[in-house]
Amino acid sequence: MKKSVVKEFLKELSKIFSENLILEEEELSVFGYDASSITGVPLAVVFPRSEEDVIEVMKLVQRFKVPVTCRGAGTSTTGSCVPQTKHLVISFSKMDRILEVNPEDRIAIVQPGVLNGTLKAYVKKFGLFYPPDPASYAYSTIGGNVATGAGGPKGLKYGTTKDYVLGLRVVFPGGKVFQTAPYTLKAAVCYNLTPIFVGSEGTLGVFTEIALKLLPLPEKRALFLIGLEDEFKGLEIISEVLLSGITPSSAEFVDKTSLKAVLNSRYGERVKKVFPSEKLEGLLFIEIDGIEEEVKKQFERLKDVLKVENRMLLVAEKEDEIEVLWEIRRTVSPAVRSLGKIKLSDDVVVRRSKMAEFLRWIREIEAESEIYICAFGHAGDGNFHINIMCEDDKLELAKEVRKRVLKKVIELRGTISGEHGIGYTKREFLNFELDPFQIEVMKKIKKIFDPEGLLNPGIKFSNGNIFQG
Template sequence: MDKHILKELRRILGPDSLLTSWEDRACYSYDATGQSFLPDAAAMPETAEQVAAILRLANEHRFPVIPRGAGSGVTGGALPVARGLVITFSRMNRILEIDAANMIAVVEPGLITGELQAALKKRGLMYPPDPASLKFCSIGGNAAECAGGPSAVKYGVTRDYIIGLEAVLPSGEIIKTGVRTEKGVVGYDLTRLLIGSEGTLAVFTKLILRLLPLTESKATFLLTFPDLAEATKLVAEILSAGLLPCTLEYMDRTAIAAVRDRLKQPLPDGTAALLLVEFDGSKEEVHQQAARFAKFVAEKGNCVLRQAADEQKTAELWLARRSISPAVLSLRPHKIAEDVVVPRSKIPDLVAFTERLAVELKLLILTFGHAGDGNIHVNIMLDKSDPDEHRNGLEAKERLFRFVLSLGGTLSGEHGIGITKSAFLPLEIDPASLQLMRRLKQLFDPNGILNPGKVFPKFSASSC
């Protein structure tokens, strides 16, 4: 990016909205992977028209453009691996509309997910997707990765609540997709195509969200188990029994140890695993589900059941759960964080495999996550400065992926592919489907300027 390009960007954005100092650029060089790539500059647009002008300039001069949410991704999806210009949406962070009568909201991509949920709660409404990083992740980033969260077992994931988009194509054209209504089948479903495309096909500038009425009541339970297999086996049995929790979370012994100081309540000696189970709905529905659940657990025997007494105790439990990912770095300096998904009935097989893998490769491997929908987070802890440990960690990752696919699972439930999983895409996607995806990328972005190097290694710095 030469002086002419930077001058044009300042003209488009204004002098205070283009960051070129080393210190400023360093702030947009990394994400939660721990990897870092310094961009040439960072832009802070305020309108869709500015985004469009940036992309037209990028197409003309063939420099990479990398859309970035809050930088909380763990697969490198927002890393500027080919340098270029990072677009940050910190100034496009408004709630533009809350239409309570039709239960929709229109928001900008830089809006923090937790801030949206807090604003809707005051109106008696809810936006169900709730990634663990909701206090700092953005709606645009959630949409790019199709984020999930603990509530996905009952309510679904981000793509289930985005019904329309305003987006800018790599050519600089502004398009509007989807509807503001409950139904709409006119033309191809471009909204669903763009959600989860990891910033490789278009840049989001507005999102139309489907909302739900805020639930009246909740009941939260903590189950502790002396046996890991018993905990994982119970997951499928809970749902097969006709119980419908809004969250069903799982933590193994090592994950528990990492956040024990945040639990603020003693656990039974010898606790090997726990389940965090929550029901929501009307007071009557929650009372009935809670009573049925307590009876169901009592008949199982080999666990201890506690119900959170009040909102404070519930908040303490969720603080512990949402703190796992950063807390585990107290165990080892680095981690390989994977978010594989298997059929719920196969969770015991997956967890048993990770235990065997840890012993065989002399690694610390922990498991936790959204057991209700089979989305288990597997963290392979290691010290990258130890060559043997680093090599064993990478071997564990590949063997994990192959085992997950053998169970009928998938390599990612919510983190996406980015750069950390792209080499493994052919393990899951057949050649014809991969070729179709590449053709779609070529159709949307013939010059390869938009988020190059992600998902498909073909679209790397050398192609820009």
């Protein structure tokens, strides 16, 4: 962009946003990072308060051809909210209102900057429940969750963000607004476009309003925390539980390498106190929930399936005790940092029946390369968080290992991302999974909504995100 154009753009922007605008270089850098190692510096940051504000911004974006990156809480693990060149960043931290919660309709309508945890706590007062629960739920936004297609432990029984979005209001470059569907529980008039925007990583449009389906709050929960002397046993147990007909609300797995990191963390002592065995090799969290009677029945069945008398086991039934134990699981992602300065992070999915084969293969590669490979996560739905950890001197080897891991996932007919998306850090691997025609179709869809490629360029596709056909 020419300097004179930039100057004129910023002048026009300042007319609309006299207050909610950042132009100072030092402050701008605060909006140039996320939870990956990718960094950038925005051209400017704006903080709209309403859809009208977003429309005005998007008119300018189109007029001056300025690339734009949306930002929720900046917890993406893939660089997807990091401006690749001098983009305008739209921060949604001031569009954080819950607009409506209707217990009869069981829906919530929110602005995109509402934190997932805030929504959960608010709807609880109405006896309602918003299930998608990324480990970052306390500090990530609904807009970011929708744009990444976020999931979490409850995905096994309740599904992920995609299963809760009834419709969205989206603004495109030029300021046109589009509502993807009426906010009803059923709708069969328009093409089913809502899912196209879920997981779109800011490349298809800017969300200004999101309607979400809610469920009744489960009356009761119970958590079984199992200590594993053989990490593979954890995967076997999950299969046995599911084959018995029980669908836990969560089945989370902490593998041998990740456990090493947890034991190094501030939760290490807590784990050692609960499971003092020297042979401890992994952890398995199984939670059940539902109406009281149903949980009682499942509880007894689960005890039989788990053969509890032979296990290292802790059972929690009180809300606060359950939450304390879940903290151990939520600490895994930050804790793995103790295993290496560099973290190459993926969230792959294979079919559940292939998980043990995949983990065995990972252990062979780990031994061969002498690089830590963590494989923890939502094992109930086949979603492993693979974190390859190393120091600077092993970076090239680690990158090779990562490629091998992703290729193995494809060989097992899985996917290279279940919930974090592609962003910047995985875009070079898109063609591991998608053939040229699939990529061409994606680019053509993008071209419909964003013909000039102004929305988050550099994200999802490495060689330009517009189809040049």
